[in-house]
Amino acid sequence: xxxxxxxxxxxxxxxxxxxxxxxxxxxxxxxxxxxxxxxxxxxxxxxxxxxxxxxxxxxxxxxxxxxxxxxxxxxxxxxxxxxxxxxxxxxxxxxxxxxxxxxxxxxxxxxxxxxxxxxxxxxxxxxxxxxxxxxxxxxxxxxxxxxxxxxxxxxxxxxxxxxxxxxxxxxxxxxxxxxxxxxxxxxxxxxxxxxxxxxxxxxxxxxxxxxxxxxxxxxxxxxxxxxxxxxxxxxxxxx
Amino acid sequence: xxxxxxxxxxxxxxxxxxxxxxxxxxxxxxxxxxxxxxxxxxxxxxxxxxxxxxxxxxxxxxxxxxxxxxxxxxxxxxxxxxxxxxxxxxxxxxxxxxxxxxxxxxxxxxxxxxxxxxxxxxxxxxxxxxxxxxxxxxxxxxxxxxxxxxxxxxxxxxxxxxxxxxxxxxxxxxxxxxxxxxxxxxxxxxxxxxxxxxxxxxxxxxxxxxxxxxxxxxxxxxxxxxxxxxxxxxxxxxxxxxxxxxxxxxxxxxxxxxxxxxxxxxxxxxxxxxx
Numbered sequence: 383x384x385x386x387x388x389x390x391x392x393x394x395x396x397x398x399x400x401x402x403x404x405x406x407x408x409x410x411x412x413x414x415x416x417x418x419x420x421x422x423x424x425x426x427x428x429x430x431x432x433x434x435x436x437x438x439x440x441x442x443x444x445x446x447x448x449x450x451x452x453x454x455x456x457x458x459x460x461x462x463x464x465x466x467x468x469x470x471x472x473x474x475x476x477x478x479x480x481x482x483x484x485x486x487x488x489x490x491x492x493x494x495x496x497x498x499x500x501x502x503x504x505x506x507x508x509x510x511x512x513x514x515x516x517x518x519x520x521x522x523x524x525x526x527x528x529x530x531x532x533x534x535x536x537x538x539x540x541x542x543x544x545x546x547x548x549x550x551x552x553x554x555x556x557x558x559x560x561x562x563x564x565x566x567x568x569x570x571x572x573x574x575x576x577x578x579x580x581x582x583x584x585x586x587x588x589x590x591x592x593x594x595x596x597x598x599x600x601x602x603x604x605x606x607x608x609x610x611x612x613x614x615x616x617x618x619x620x621x
Numbered sequence: 622x623x624x625x626x627x628x629x630x631x632x633x634x635x636x637x638x639x640x641x642x643x644x645x646x647x648x649x650x651x652x653x654x655x656x657x658x659x660x661x662x663x664x665x666x667x668x669x670x671x672x673x674x675x676x677x678x679x680x681x682x683x684x685x686x687x688x689x690x691x692x693x694x695x696x697x698x699x700x701x702x703x704x705x706x707x708x709x710x711x712x713x714x715x716x717x718x719x720x721x722x723x724x725x726x727x728x729x730x731x732x733x734x735x736x737x738x739x740x741x742x743x744x745x746x747x748x749x750x751x752x753x754x755x756x757x758x759x760x761x762x763x764x765x766x767x768x769x770x771x772x773x774x775x776x777x778x779x780x781x782x783x784x785x786x787x788x789x790x791x792x793x794x795x796x797x798x799x800x801x802x803x804x805x806x807x808x809x810x811x812x813x814x815x816x817x818x819x820x821x822x823x824x825x826x827x828x829x830x831x832x833x834x835x836x837x838x839x840x841x842x843x844x845x846x847x848x849x850x851x852x853x854x855x856x857x858x859x860x861x862x863x864x865x866x867x868x869x870x871x872x873x874x875x876x877x878x879x880x881x882x883x884x885x886x887x888x889x890x891x892x893x894x895x896x
Contacts, residue, residue, distance in 0.1 A: 398886035439875060441882040454640045463638040464875050465670055468860050470640070485857060486828035499839055 383451060384413040385553060385584045386437075391446035391460070393429070393436050406432045409446065412603060416552070419575075419585040419598045424605030430588040433603070434555040437586065438477045439467045450475075450553070472501055476551035478559040482542035484530040490516060490541045491526045497549040515544035518574070520567050535562045543571055547578070554578065556587030560594065568594065644706055646671045646844040647692070647812055652701035654687055661687040662698070663868045669844040671811070676859030676876060677848045678891070684868035685848045689816050692846060694727045705730060707811055728758055732805030736817035738797035741804065744790040748800045749775065751789065755807040774803040779833045795826035799833070806837065813838075815847045819854055831857050852892065856880060864888045 390409040397404065406429035414420055422430045435441040437448060437459060448459040452474055457466060471477075484493065495512035499505065516526055519540040525533065530541050539562045546559070556575075560568045576598055579585060589595055645668035654662040662684040669675045677685045691698050697716035704712055707730050715726060735741045742751050749771035756770050775785055780799040789797045798818060805813060818834070819827040835858060838845055849855055855862055855876060862879050864872040864887070872885040883889045 395882070396884075398889050435881075440877045442874075442878060442884065452640060457639060458636070461634075461636045463635045463641070464861050464873075464878075465638050465673070466640040467875060468673070485832070486825060488828075488832060 385416050385451050386414040387447075387449045388412050388414075388437075389447045389449075391433075391436065391448060392444045393432055393441060394444045407605065410603070412601070414553075414584045414586065416582045416584050417579055418600045419579055419587065419595075420601045420603060421592055421595070421599045422586060422588045422603045422605070423592055425607065428605040428607060430605060431557050434477070434557050434586060434588065438471070438475065438555055439464075440477075453552075474552045475555070476546055476549065476553070477555045478543060478546040478557065480539075480558045480561045482530060482538040482545070484533075484538065484541075486531055487529060489527050490521065490530050490533075493530060493541055494544045494548055497545060501549055511548060512544070515548050516541070518570055519544050520570065536564055536567070539563050540567055543567075547574060551578075551583060554583055554585045554587075556585060556589070558588050558590050561590055572598070641670065643670065645669055646706050647846070648705075649688075649692065649703045650701055652688065652691055652698045652703070654684075654691060654696075654698050660868050662691065665701075665863075665865075665868075665870055667846075667863060667870075667873075669812075669846060671844055672838070672842045673861070674838055674845040674847055674859045676855040676862040677846065677865060678850060678852065678855055678862060679865035680850065680891075683865040685865050686816060687868075688865070689733075689814050689846065689848050692812070693731055693733050693814050694723050705812065728755070729808055730810050731812045731814065732808075732810040733814040734798065734801045734805050734816065734818045736820050738789060738794070738801055741801040742789045742797065745788050747786045748780070748789055748792070748796075748803075749785040751800055752803045752807050755804055759808065770807060771803070774807045775800070777806065777837065778803040779829070793826070794822050795830055798822065798830050802830075802833065802837070806841065806843075809841070811844060813843045813845045815845060815849075817849050817851075818847070820849070820851065827854075834858060852880060864891065 389411050392408045393406045395404045395406070410433070412420065422433055424430055432441060436443045439459060443460045446460060450457055450459050452470060459467070491509065491512050494515055495508040498508040498511060513526065521537060521540045525537065530538050533541070543559055560571060563571060572595060575585065575595065579598060647669040650666045652662055652665040665688055667675060677688060679685045690696060691703065694715060702714040703716055704714060710726060715723065718726065733741065749768065752771040752774050753767040756767055761767060772782060772785065776782060778799040780796060780803060784792065784796065789800050792800070819830050822830060831854065847855065847858055859876045861874065862876045863870045864879065864885065866887055872879060872883065872888045879888060880892055883892050
């Protein structure tokens with residue numbers, strides 16, 4: 383049984399200031415099995431991240447269904463109650479972004495341990511796992527207790543990926559997670575994704591250099607300009 | 622990306638919660654409050670689950686502080702029901718309680734931190750005394766127990782214990798907020814109300830207080846309602862958010878969704894007005 387069944391998913395933004403509605407994608411359908419990796423490809427600004435954000439409900443889908451088979455039962459991510467989405471985010475669905483959102487005076491180690499603590503893991507168990515994650519992504523131990531607000535972009539991204547991947551998830555949404563990583567950190571991330579995939583985690587991802595993960599990919603959603611139905615094709619705008 | 626019609630999408634409505642089976646801890650339905658001819662709050666409903674932080678944003682005069690006063694049982698709503706899932710009072714509209722019972726619910730089950738520490742603290746008592754006073758109200762008289770409780774709740778609020786016998790008026794703004802917080806949680810309430818708790822503090826102090834709040838929320842599994850006009854504070858702490866304007870809730874949703882894909886025209890302006 384698919385973990386996720388997306389049917390006719392559409393996203394339009396209504397921008398009041400412009401008195402206009404902007405369509406990003408329309409009637410998109412696909413299924414995702416446990417352990418499958420779907421690559422989302424297409425030109426910049428075409429709406430790849432928008433799809434991921436709709437599935438995570440950071441954006442509200444405009445129409446369609448996204449039936450997700452959670453451990454607690456089947457649910458439509460498009461219409462699910464906010465508290466149900468919040469629960470899924472704590473327990474089952476993860477999102478890996480391109481950027482860390484560091485908070486002042488919160489150390490790298492604390493940031494990485496946080497998703498475990500939020501899920502109810504005790505501090506004494508969470509801390510060694512957070513250290514192991516930071517180590518596997520190559521952040522120098524001297525920086526573990528330091529505040530990432532002062533880190534370089536590459537160091538911040540190591541913390542970000544460690545934080546995003548530390549808690550067990552069944553569905554991972556990846557939004558260019560390799561963007562600011564150097565080659566060694568990128569290699570450990572890809573190794574980690576391979577492990578997760580073989581453990582049965584389903585992945586949907588946008589990658590700036592798709593070739594580096596091509597060997598993991600089971601399917602591809604390719605966004606093309608002009609792919610929207612003719613009645614929506616009024617005029618193209620830059621994002 | 623393609624621009625189409627000038628007609629907004631039909632508004633989304635959510636299904637009722639299905640995965641979450643426990644009842645909400647706090648439930649307010651159809652609240653209305655008027656002062657003379659002024660309608661301060663109208664048709665406001667919210668549900669907050671244990672361990673959840675509900676943010677309320679809006680400009681001054683939007684009614685957000687009035688909602689907090691109602692939830693703190695400082696005054697009853699003209700219309701509407703307010704229930705907490707607590708022993709002896711489950712299903713009881715707390716606005717209908719007589720004064721003494723209302724006061725007991727307020728003391729034992731609801732904690733509050735005000736923006737202005739003068740509202741929440743006796744500025745000339747010691748800080749430890751401010752916290753211990755909560756236990757005195759419930760009948761605790763043993764000095765050692767009071768002292769120990771004050772010490773441990775101040776420590777939980779990350780207050781520097783070598784200052785615990787200083788009166789709040791001699792403390793910095795950040796420390797005063799920590800005393801308020803220790804006092805608010807000293808009787809292990811189920812609900813913690815926060816009215817602009819970090820407004821007016823230096824940015825670095827604000828970050829530390831927010832972090833303490835985040836840790837306490839996780840450890841005590843409270844239902845928190847946080848009123849703030851600061852979207853950064855809301856983003857850091859709140860799981861969900863209500864946007865208020867003119868006494869009404871005009872939008873609600875997951876915090877990241879309301880901030881990044883606001884549906885209402887006013888919310889779009891509010892979010893983009895942020896520097």
